[in-house]
Amino acid sequence: MTDFANEKLTRRSLLTAIGLAGGTAAMYDAMLSMGYAANSDFTGPITLQGNAKGASVVILGAGIAGMVAAYEMRKAGYKVKILEFNNRPGGRNWSLHAGDSYTDIGGTTQKVDFAPGQYFNPGPWRLPYHHQGILHYCKMLNVPLESFVMYNNAALVHSANAFGGKPKRFREVAADYEGHISELLAKATSQNKLDDQLDKDEKDGLLQMLKSWGALDKNYEYRKGDQSSDFRGYDVPPGGGLQAGPVPSDIMPRKELFNSSLWNALYFPKQWDFQGQLFQPKGGMGEIGKAFGKLLNGVIQYDCKVTNIRQDETGVTVTYINSKTGGAPKTEKADWCVNTIPVSVLSQIPMNVGPKMRAAIDSLPYLPAVKVGLQFKRRFWEEDDHIYGGNTYTDQPIFNISYPSHGFFEKGPAVLLGAYIYRSGMRVYNFEALSAKEQIEAALEQGSKIHPQYRAEFMNGVAVAWHRVPWTLGCSGLWNDALREKHYADMCAVDNRIVLAGEHCSHLMAWQEGSVLSALDAITRLHKRVMSA
Amino acid sequence: MKTRTLLFATALSLIATGAMAQANRNQFPQLGGEALYKGICQDCHMPDGRGAEGAGHYPALAKNPKLAEPGYSISVVTQGLKSMPAFGGALSDQQIADVVNYIRSGHFGNTYKDTVKPEDVKNAR
Numbered sequence: 280m281t282d283f284a285n286e287k288l289t290r291r292s293l294l295t296a297i298g299l300a301g302g303t304a305a306m307y308d309a310m311l312s313m314g315y316a317a318n319s320d321f322t323g324p325i326t327l328q329g330n331a332k333g334a335s336v337v338i339l340g341a342g343i344a345g346m347v348a349a350y351e352m353r354k355a356g357y358k359v360k361i362l363e364f365n366n367r368p369g370g371r372n373w374s375l376h377a378g379d380s381y382t383d384i385g386g387t388t389q390k391v392d393f394a395p396g397q398y399f400n401p402g403p404w405r406l407p408y409h410h411q412g413i414l415h416y417c418k419m420l421n422v423p424l425e426s427f428v429m430y431n432n433a434a435l436v437h438s439a440n441a442f443g444g445k446p447k448r449f450r451e452v453a454a455d456y457e458g459h460i461s462e463l464l465a466k467a468t469s470q471n472k473l474d475d476q477l478d479k480d481e482k483d484g485l486l487q488m489l490k491s492w493g494a495l496d497k498n499y500e501y502r503k504g505d506q507s508s509d510f511r512g513y514d515v516p517p518g519g520g521l522q523a524g525p526v527p528s529d530i531m532p533r534k535e536l537f538n539s540s541l542w543n544a545l546y547f548p549k550q551w552d553f554q555g556q557l558f559q560p561k562g563g564m565g566e567i568g569k570a571f572g573k574l575l576n577g578v579i580q581y582d583c584k585v586t587n588i589r590q591d592e593t594g595v596t597v598t599y600i601n602s603k604t605g606g607a608p609k610t611e612k613a614d615w616c617v618n619t620i621p622v623s624v625l626s627q628i629p630m631n632v633g634p635k636m637r638a639a640i641d642s643l644p645y646l647p648a649v650k651v652g653l654q655f656k657r658r659f660w661e662e663d664d665h666i667y668g669g670n671t672y673t674d675q676p677i678f679n680i681s682y683p684s685h686g687f688f689e690k691g692p693a694v695l696l697g698a699y700i701y702r703s704g705m706r707v708y709n710f711e712a713l714s715a716k717e718q719i720e721a722a723l724e725q726g727s728k729i730h731p732q733y734r735a736e737f738m739n740g741v742a743v744a745w746h747r748v749p750w751t752l753g754c755s756g757l758w759n760d761a762l763r764e765k766h767y768a769d770m771c772a773v774d775n776r777i778v779l780a781g782e783h784c785s786h787l788m789a790w791q792e793g794s795v796l797s798a799l800d801a802i803t804r805l806h807k808r809v810m811s812a
Numbered sequence: 813m814k815t816r817t818l819l820f821a822t823a824l825s826l827i828a829t830g831a832m833a834q835a836n837r838n839q840f841p842q843l844g845g846e847a848l849y850k851g852i853c854q855d856c857h858m859p860d861g862r863g864a865e866g867a868g869h870y871p872a873l874a875k876n877p878k879l880a881e882p883g884y885s886i887s888v889v890t891q892g893l894k895s896m897p898a899f900g901g902a903l904s905d906q907q908i909a910d911v912v913n914y915i916r917s918g919h920f921g922n923t924y925k926d927t928v929k930p931e932d933v934k935n936a937r
Contacts, residue, residue, distance in 0.1 A: 384856075627868040627895075704836075708851070709852065749864075752895050
């Protein structure tokens with residue numbers, strides 16, 4: 280940390296010197312080239328250099344992007360005001376607790392009947408350690424973080440079409456894939472089939488590695504025994520006193536394993552976003568939004584449905600009505616506008632921007648996604664199955680079951696994530712099209728195939744289908760390479776007095792870090808324009 | 813970042829096309845207008861086709877004068893429109909014709925007589 284602080288001080292001194300010598304614009308160009316305002320990596324909290332002299336900015340949306348923008352711009356001397364559709368801060372940063380209710384765009388209201396202290400995150404739920412932007416704001420806001428268990432060797436991998444539909448432990452799947460692959464590769468190596476590619480030293484090194492990594496026996500074979508069971512677990516684990524000694528477990532036959540799709544799940548612990556360490560705020564992801572809302576007390580005006588955004592040479596005028604009661608339109612005027620409204624919604628709001636930004640806004644579809652939270656009478660996954668946090672994956676539509684990373688060993692009801700469906704092809708739309716009640720039933724039905732305790736222990740549940748969330752009409756911007764190539768730069772560009780921000784203006788689709796980085800980048804560029812205006 | 817996004821997308825598509833995937837997950841399995849409407853469209857346009865309103869809205873299909881022109885419905889389903897995703901790649905000509913006919917002729921108070929044929933969809937792609 281000391282080095283980091285020193286580095287920043289050095290940079291700041293240099294920037295001040297450049298500012299004195301070359302004027303504001305030169306300083307900003309230097310900042311951009313030095314990475315202060317880089318749009319892909321958080322390198323530390325930003326400082327908007329130069330006095331905004333009370334210039335005003337209206338920010339649309341009190342989600343993470345809007346609140347980051349408001350906080351940083353207020354600090355730089357701007358007069359800030361946020362208009363927010365909901366009656367709470369956070370946007371998609373959102374947790375449902377006991378006593379809360381949620382009404383979807385179709386008018387279906389679900390009451391959250393969880394036990395005190397239990398919650399469900401319909402939106403973001405995990406913070407990778409390298410998302411230093413959002414983590415910075417958690418620290419700044421004193422939001423306590425705890426470990427989020429992403430990968431648990433005792434969690435399950437399930438395919439309806441493999442091993443009679445019986446779920447396997449992650450450790451068994453990983454060990455058996457690695458064991459069988461190691462044996463095959465060791466055979467090919469020892470039988471000199473790779474001699475055109477490996478010299479003798481390489482072959483020796485590879486064989487040693489495979490023996491250890493793949494849990495092979497002295498004959499370089501992956502067989503039932505202590506080596507394999509040390510990785511995949513024992514049928515009867517080692518005991519004490521006069522108890523039976525350890526009994527090794529059967530390994531999954533190679534053919535059946537290789538013909539299955541269980542390998543799909545092994546991708547998660549390898550991927551950078553999910554490798555860990557990961558974190559979650561204590562008490563729910565929504566704690567970040569709540570804390571930010573408190574910090575910006577008085578800045579955020581709730582229950583505002585924006586109906587028109589108009590800019591001219593003198594400023595920006597935003598027209599809005601009460602999102603609950605309608606009524607007479609009101610206006611908010613400011614010199615500048617940071618607009619974080621998801622473009623699924625923004626595409627329907629009249630706003631006079633150039634044709635390029637308009638085309639970008641009108642071109643981005645939103646990701647379908649469903650999450651189901653299920654409350655059970657007890658933590659049977661811990662008590663019966665010894666699964667403490669982590670994720671189970673299945674090739675059924677529910678895709679992902681996640682066990683709570685908090686409250687281990689507690690007695691009484693607990694909530695798990697019973698379905699998280701986002702990109703398993705078109706069936707996400709089919710799942711979204713079910714009613715909330717049907718989604719909960721589907722989560723129970725499919726989850727029962729993995730945990731037979733489901734039906735007996737179930738208490739209640741909540742389902743959130745993101746295309747039916749009234750204020751986002753979808754989960755996140757669904758960029759593909761062609762769309763990004765054509766529209767991304769125009770989406771992010773400052774259009775006179777208006778700049779867009781949010782995860783849809785980032786390369787981190789659906790991540791809060793994208794919202795943070797987008798907001799910091801957008802306000803840095805907007806501020807540059809203000810300073811040179 | 814570009815490379816990372818590509819990697820991410822590739823990995824996800826691998827998952828989506830797992831070796832044991834029962835059917836092509838990038839195609840809707842539903843057949844017939846009713847099954848397609850209930851399996852896809854009602855998510856946003858609602859079971860009774862009345863649409864919905866929040867910060868933005870989903871247009872009603874009931875009594876929507878834009879449905880008078882069959883080519884418009886085909887185009888919106890196939891190519892998408894603003895927040896409406898393009899479903900052309902995930903539905904066959906027959907499926908699109910079926911769901912457009914379901915919406916325009918006989919449901920939600922719509923009684924247009926000029927039904928759509930799969931060839932119309934093919935020509936509009």
